[in-house]
Amino acid sequence: MMRQWQVLQACFRLCNMLWARRCTTLAISPATKSKEELLVVVGGGAAGVYGAIHAKTVAPHLSVVVIEKGKPLSKVKVSGGGRCNVTNGHCVDNMILAENYPRGHKELRGSFFNTHGPVDTMSWFVSQGVELKVEDDGRVFPVSNSSSSIIDCLMSEVKERGVSVQTRKTVTAVSILSSGKFLLEVQQHTSVHAEHVEADYLLIASGSSRQGYTLASQLGHSVVDPVPSLFTFKIEDLRLRELSGVTFPKVKVRLKLDSVQRNIPQLTQVGPMLVTHWGLSGPVVLRLSAWGARFLFSSGYKGKLFVDFIPDLHVESLKSVLSHHKLQYAKQKVLNSCPPEFGITKRFWSYVLERQGLSGDILWASISNSSLMSIGSLLKDCVFEVTGKGQFKDEFVTAGGVPLSEIMLNTMESKICSRLFFAGEILNVDGVTGGFNFQNAWSGGFIAGTTIGGLALGSYLGSK
Structure with missing residues (x-):
């Protein structure tokens, strides 16, 4: 009888704790084996989705969840007048390419575009069946002249790789547990309750959203005040x-x-x-x-x-x-x-x-x-x-964000917080018009995704 009472007390304590935190910890992370790890990507834009795909490509066992407060790839949809200016095909020299970034032109001359530049981006989309064309001014568009070609390609890869995309949710807070994992508070737009999710890796690719700046600050990063560009x-x-x-x-x-x-x-x-x-x-x-x-x-x-x-x-x-x-x-x-x-x-x-x-x-x-x-x-x-x-609504960009000095550009990992990564406009990088801002997203997403995938794969193989 005493044993049953202790069990009941434990159950009550657990229920009270869950209610106090208004938490459903497994709502985002699917049931996984204990040795499997979770990557949460904050932001379903170009950088976040591209990063999620490449993390999952390198480490198929890794659970990857993209959390997006609106519709995925919404900026991709409207860019280039609805045609999607994928990248710029005239800047094959990385030194020249870097000069198209008012914030970042010095830092991006190194490994960033060497790892994944415009040619790599174009090759990837072509390999996925998207035909591209380079116009006279260097801007690259899908032959279809429709951003849907790019969106369909990315979302098809998301589905095929097994990446989970969850919309109408916002990551409102983040902290680090004693285990080293990230504890994320996730608010669903239609609910007063919040979920608490533990993640092994965190990729913040939330664009110029205040949400991303808040999370970066909570994890010890500084933020250069954003101002409009373009x-x-x-x-x-x-x-x-x-x-x-x-x-x-x-x-x-x-x-x-x-x-x-x-x-x-x-x-x-x-x-x-x-x-x-x-x-x-x-x-x-x-x-x-x-x-x-x-x-x-x-x-x-x-x-x-x-x-x-x-x-x-x-x-x-x-x-x-x-x-x-x-x-x-x-x-x-x-x-x-x-x-x-x-x-x-x-x-x-x-x-x-x-x-x-x-x-x-x-x-x-x-x-x-x-x-x-x-x-x-x-x-x-x-x-x-x-x-x-x-x-300039189609290409609205901001100057500002997390300083590049706080990021390792060869991995996109934070210098301040282990297993925290950034990609895209959340960083203090912005390009001129002509496909350069999307190239920043593809490059950063690829580097972060493949780095996370490599870490997860090493961890997985080491646990076997």
């Missing part, structure tokens, strides 16, 4: 708004900010530009916003943008073209006859004339030489007042 410039110019949709294949832009006194080469960029109804966008502006992200943040997103619309012509050559055009087309209206050497649209030519106070109806013969010089100066050094930032 955004458009708001320009208060009513005449410019009328040019919405006009594109320039090649311009040279230079950003001048009151808070930046020293010369920073990256604050000058060359590339295509687009006029929008709120200001200026296109690859050249997005690159400039990435390199100037922290400076723009500290400047309240206000400054001056100097644009050279004819970068391949020296200012003196440009003025010579205008003078020659005046002589050749003296009897034509200025608006109807723009020098073809400039390669600009009639709409923009009209904007230039209006900005200089010239009527498009006057004849070329009536334009003074000083007006010609002022037109030339405007085309070579046109100043716009930047009054704020827009959001």
Whole structure:
């Protein structure tokens, strides 16, 4: 009788403990043999899913669970206008590749891309049956022009490898047990109760979510405050708004900010530009916003943008073209006859004339030489007042996160906490537009996943 009472008391104590912690420890981890280990991946984006797949590839016995608060691969779905800019195919040299990362361009020159670079990424997707194409600017897309091809490929591998993906859940807290394992508190969105899960390995790949920064801090890491990167410039110019949709294949832009006194080469960029109804966008502006992200943040997103619309012509050559055009087309209206050497649209030519106070109806013969010089100066050094930032929704990226100095880039393991790994935008790494941010995710996910897989496989074989 005494023995039965002791058993009952033990059962009551266990029930009370579980209720107090509101815990169901095996809800995430499937029933496994005691020697099997568990990897929990926080974040079901590109880095997290890719890392989970490769961990499971190296160590098939390893239990792998991906916890995602929303829909898996949601950024993959919308990237590149729904086409998914997988990577960049023009940067095969890792030194050149690293220069496309405003945060990380020094650190990523080493083993990071050597271990898994753009060629490796493309080879992997092709081996999974996804046909890819490299466009003229280096951006790599699936031949299908649909991000679904990438998502279907990854989710098919997830299913085939036996990776568990659990959505509508958030890892709200983490601590380390005396055994060295991670104790995760997992909140299901539809429940007031929390699960407590013990994991042998933890990969945080939660993007720019505050969730990831909180977990990293709880495990002893510092976090560089995140600020927006990759955004458009708001320009208060009513005449410019009328040019919405006009594109320039090649311009040279230079950003001048009151808070930046020293010369920073990256604050000058060359590339295509687009006029929008709120200001200026296109690859050249997005690159400039990435390199100037922290400076723009500290400047309240206000400054001056100097644009050279004819970068391949020296200012003196440009003025010579205008003078020659005046002589050749003296009897034509200025608006109807723009020098073809400039390669600009009639709409923009009209904007230039209006900005200089010239009527498009006057004849070329009536334009003074000083007006010609002022037109030339405007085309070579046109100043716009930047009054704020827009959001480049498809490629929204942040500058900030866990410092790379706290990570071993050859393994992606934390220098502070054993068996803790990071990959993707949770780190203080961000790339310019063109497939570079996804390549950071693939590379980091691969390195972390294969490292974890190797550790788990060694542990498994050692226990046999």
